Amino acid sequence: MNSARHPLLELPAAAGRAAxxxxxxxxxxxxxxxxxxxxxxxxxxxxxxxxxxxxxxxIVVNFYFAFTGGVQLYPSExxxxxxxxxxxxxxxxxxxxxxxxxxxxFWRAIYNTGEFALLQVGLMVAFALVTALVLNRKILGRGxxxxxxxxxxxxxxxxxxxIWKWVLQxxxxxxxxxxxxxxxxxxxxxxxxxxxxxxxxxxIWAHMGFYTLILLAGLQAIPADLYEAAxxxxxxxxxxxxxxxxxxxxxxxxxxxxxxLIRAVQIFDEVFVLTGGGPGxxxxxxxxxxxxxxxxxxxHQYGLAAAASLVLALSxxxxxxxxxxxxxxxxxxxRGRDDG
Amino acid sequence: MASVATMLSARRGRGKADWxxxxxxxxxxxxxxxxxxxxxxxxxxxxxxxxxLNEFPPHFLPYGQxxxxxxxxxxxxxxxxxxxxxxxxxxxxxxxxxxxxxxLVDPNAPDREYKVNIRxxxxxxxxxxxxxxxxxxxxxxxxGTYLWNSVFITVVATxxxxxxxxxxxxxxxxxxxxxxxxxxxxxxxxLMIPPTIILVPNFLVVSELGLLNxxxxxxxxxxxxxxxxxxxxxxxxxxPDELIDAARMDHASEWRIFWRIILxxxxxxxxxxAIFSVMWRWNxxxxxxxxxxxxEKFTLQLALNAFQGELTTQWHYLLAMTVVTLLPVTLVFxxxxxxxxxxxxxxxxx
Numbered sequence: 001m002n003s004a005r006h007p008l009l010e011l012p013a014a015a016g017r018a019a020x021x022x023x024x025x026x027x028x029x030x031x032x033x034x035x036x037x038x039x040x041x042x043x044x045x046x047x048x049x050x051x052x053x054x055x056x057x058x059i060v061v062n063f064y065f066a067f068t069g070g071v072q073l074y075p076s077e078x079x080x081x082x083x084x085x086x087x088x089x090x091x092x093x094x095x096x097x098x099x100x101x102x103x104x105x106f107w108r109a110i111y112n113t114g115e116f117a118l119l120q121v122g123l124m125v126a127f128a129l130v131t132a133l134v135l136n137r138k139i140l141g142r143g144x145x146x147x148x149x150x151x152x153x154x155x156x157x158x159x160x161x162x163i164w165k166w167v168l169q170x171x172x173x174x175x176x177x178x179x180x181x182x183x184x185x186x187x188x189x190x191x192x193x194x195x196x197x198x199x200x201x202x203x204i205w206a207h208m209g210f211y212t213l214i215l216l217a218g219l220q221a222i223p224a225d226l227y228e229a230a231x232x233x234x235x236x237x238x239x240x241x242x243x244x245x246x247x248x249x250x251x252x253x254x255x256x257x258x259x260x261l262i263r264a265v266q267i268f269d270e271v272f273v274l275t276g277g278g279p280g281x282x283x284x285x286x287x288x289x290x291x292x293x294x295x296x297x298x299x300h301q302y303g304l305a306a307a308a309s310l311v312l313a314l315s316x317x318x319x320x321x322x323x324x325x326x327x328x329x330x331x332x333x334x335r336g337r338d339d340g
Numbered sequence: 341m342a343s344v345a346t347m348l349s350a351r352r353g354r355g356k357a358d359w360x361x362x363x364x365x366x367x368x369x370x371x372x373x374x375x376x377x378x379x380x381x382x383x384x385x386x387x388x389x390x391x392x393l394n395e396f397p398p399h400f401l402p403y404g405q406x407x408x409x410x411x412x413x414x415x416x417x418x419x420x421x422x423x424x425x426x427x428x429x430x431x432x433x434x435x436x437x438x439x440x441x442x443x444l445v446d447p448n449a450p451d452r453e454y455k456v457n458i459r460x461x462x463x464x465x466x467x468x469x470x471x472x473x474x475x476x477x478x479x480x481x482x483x484g485t486y487l488w489n490s491v492f493i494t495v496v497a498t499x500x501x502x503x504x505x506x507x508x509x510x511x512x513x514x515x516x517x518x519x520x521x522x523x524x525x526x527x528x529x530x531l532m533i534p535p536t537i538i539l540v541p542n543f544l545v546v547s548e549l550g551l552l553n554x555x556x557x558x559x560x561x562x563x564x565x566x567x568x569x570x571x572x573x574x575x576x577x578x579x580p581d582e583l584i585d586a587a588r589m590d591h592a593s594e595w596r597i598f599w600r601i602i603l604x605x606x607x608x609x610x611x612x613x614a615i616f617s618v619m620w621r622w623n624x625x626x627x628x629x630x631x632x633x634x635x636e637k638f639t640l641q642l643a644l645n646a647f648q649g650e651l652t653t654q655w656h657y658l659l660a661m662t663v664v665t666l667l668p669v670t671l672v673f674x675x676x677x678x679x680x681x682x683x684x685x686x687x688x689x690x
Contacts, residue, residue: 020599027595039594040515044523047508050564053545055530061541073544131371134364145368147677148375154673154680156623158641159666162648163378166385166659173381176397205374213684266536269625273645287536287626294540295630306540313537320532 062313065306071299078303085307106308108281109289116200116285117264124204124211125256131208132215133245146216150209157269160206165189165274168198189275192282199271199283206270207263211256218252219245251327258323265315286312379666386659389470393655404468408433408447420444420461422454431464473660483661485636486643489555490622493639497559498617502610504563509572510602514584524573531566535627543630557631562621568613575609576602615672615680622669640665 031039061075066085068078093100098107135146152160167173168188175185188194222245230240268287271277277284277292286308294305385393388402407416410433417433422444424430432444432454442461444454477483511517512524535542542561551557579602587597603610625641632642644665647658673680 016599020596024593024595024599028593031594036594037515037517040511040517040520043507043511043515043598044527046504047527047564047569048523050504050560051527051530053549054542054561054564055533055538058538058541058545059533061544062538065540065544073547075544130367134367137361137364139361139364139368143678145371146681147673148368148372150677150681151379151670151673152375154619154669155666156641156669157625158623158644159662162644162658162662163382165648166382166655167378171394171396171398173398179397210684213681266534268536273648276649290536290539291626291630295543302540309537309540316532316534316537 062306062309065302066310067303069303071301073300073302081303085303086310088304089307089311103304105281105284105292106289109284109286110311112196112282112284113265113267113286116196116203116267117261120200120203120264120267121257121260123200124208124260125253127204128208128211128215128256129253131212132219135212135216136219146213149212152206153209155206157206158273160202161270161273164198164202164205190279192279195275195279195283199267199275202270202274203264203267207260211260214256215249215252218249222248254326255323258319258326262316262319262323265312265319382659383663386473386656386663387469387471388656389468389472390654390656392468392470393659401467402469403465404470405463406466410445410447410450412450417445417447419447419464421464422456422461424454424456424460432461434461470656473656474664477657477660477664481643481647481657482636483643483664486638486640487664489637490639490641493555493558493624494618494621496555497562497621498614500559500563501565501568501617502614505565505568505613506572506603506606506610507598508564508569509576509606510598512569513573513576513579514581514602527564527566527569529566530564535561539627539630542627546631551631553632553634553637555632555637558624558628561627562624565613565617565620567616571613572606572609575606579605612679615676618672619669 027039027042030042034042064075065078067080067082068075069081069084070078072078089103089106091102092107095101095107098104098111101107131149135142135149139145155163169175170185170187170190172188174188178185186194188198226244226248227240230244235243266287267285268291271283271285272288272291275283277288290305290308290312293301293308384400384402385398389404392399392402392404406419408419409416413435417435419431419433420442422430422432430446433447433450435443435445435453437443437458440458441455442458444456444461446452446454508527512520512527546552546557546561549557549560551560583601583605584597587601592600623641624639625645628639628642629645632638635643635646638646640661644658644661647654647661
């Protein structure tokens with residue numbers, strides 16, 4: 001760095017020196033006690049303490065909640081009830097008919113989540129693939145268009161929901177377009193089927209760019225000479241796509257599919273703001289059921305919410321094992337969460 | 341089918357443009373409309389007055405009725421284009437309206453009054469940006485508090501995340517202590533435990549620690565990101581060990597080595613993680629919904645969620661708040677797009 005330092009940098013630089021010196025003295029003591037390689041424990045300690053408190057301990061405590069009842073939060077005040085919470089969730093005359101279940105909202109949420117995940121991920125990956133193929137062509141403004149499709153990924157789910165709520169509301173611009181074409185307005189968010197459709201649509205709109213980016217990276221990793229050789233051998237465009245592009249892109253497609261499913265079964269934020277789970281329970285998904293049961297309703301049924309969390313955790317476990325099996329890249333891929 | 345396939349399999353580097361190029365550009369322009377259109381519509385709408393927002397069908401740009409100051413009247417009068425009984429049209433200001441009869445005057449000669457049927461007058465409109473929407477959200481609501489809470493959580497959590505994750509990554513990449521690989525696996529395995537499945541027990545932990553309704557109840561659970569440890573460790577593995585050995589020869593302590601050598605050299609990876617962390621914390625929602633209940637602790641996201649339930653008739657405020665909330669992310673994106681997209685493509689996270 002140059003010797004002439006900008007005055008604005010003086011303050012952070014001084015703060016940095018102060019932090020270094022303040023921590024250095026105790027760390028020297030620790031270093032003398034532990035020795036050099038073992039001081040590594042000192043460096044990982046803050047991360048491990050946080051993970052222990054807010055991830056590993058909660059995993060264990062979640063089981064405790066799932067097997068105890070009552071409305072108290074503190075574990076010592078909760079009576080042990082065994083499998084009662086799980087039995088309550090699974091008490092059904094017919095699992096195919098949510099209204100025959102004791103907790104019909106839970107089963108509606110499960111069916112909604114399954115339907116949503118399959119539809120949303122299927123359509124999203126299809127659109128992401130087409131978009132990636134188009135962006136992989138020699139076109140003007142590639143970087144710009146890549147940015148266009150990626151931009152919504154960065155918006156907060158609440159903002160995404162409000163953007164579309166404003167478009168879809170009864171006197172919104174979409175109904176104005178309909179009215180201009182002579183059609184009568186539609187309650188996009190008050191009709192059950194349309195509300196479900198828009199949850200799928202908005203969720204694709206918000207997340208597609210991320211998957212497009214991964215598929216585009218996969219496409220660009222395919223060597224160009226494969227296509228040149230195939231072209232010289234007179235392979236048809238369709239054949240080049242199905243015999244070169246698809247097989248070589250398959251690992252990326254699998255990652256994108258499973259990752260999309262892991263995210264989709266946890267859908268909550270956008271939908272909660274867009275429809276609030278309604279109309280009725282048409283767009284209530286599993287995380288919203290957990291949130292409502294445990295926190296939003298007047299009586300906080302922590303046990304039931306924890307039991308429902310176990311069901312969600314089990315489905316995520318299945319998907320994760322599937323991902324590891326299919327990609328065989330062990331844990332190093334580092335994919336699966338979108339919040340840290 | 342074959343021509344669709346041509347489009348699907350074409351690669352960069354061909355010379356002449358054919359119709360598949362036009363299909364591609366058509367697709368991209370449709371994408372542009374669909375991706376940016378709703379956002380543009382939101383921003384334009386946020387500059388409309390409450391009255392303009394109530395119009396159906398809506399205008400694309402924020403039009404409002406023009407008004408003029410007329411001598412003898414304290415407030416400006418709305419301007420109309422009037423068709424007079426003799427067939428002439430003139431722009432007149434409306435003084436009053438009784439039933440279907442309106443009384444108007446010429447702004448330049450306000451002495452003579454014209455009485456016409458209200459069907460014969462049409463409002464004169466011009467572009468009016470209702471910037472008041474933006475100033476009023478700060479004056480009428482505690483919007484400044486929400487903004488501050490969001491900024492506080494984002495900045496503090498990001499700083500702690502960078503420090504803690506860099507410390508862990510340093511230990512996992514530069515020391516050979518017993519159990520190191522197990523610790524790495526343990527940290528990375530938490531990628532598979534999303535917060536959505538441990539909401540209830542985490543609520544207990546946070547309330548036992550006395551962090552309920554505190555911004556720290558949002559910050560602490562978020563700072564030990566496995567993604568951050570992973571990105572930083574991969575980067576620090578490329579820093580040569582000779583640098584560390586040389587510093588040890590000069591009797592630098594391990595902490596000093598971390599602070600003076602490792603941190604500055606990891607700046608590119610730290611920058612990537614900082615961008616990610618800002619996005620994550622700025623956009624967080626569900627956990628905050630559970631932990632922060634008093635309105636003075638709300639972040640922008642929580643406030644927007646609360647307002648959209650209450651202020652359904654006050655869209656002009658809600659739209660302005662939404663625009664303010666998406667502004668920082670949009671600015672970051674505009675300037676750092678390249679880094680974000682390449683960072684995501686290489687790390688596979690968002």
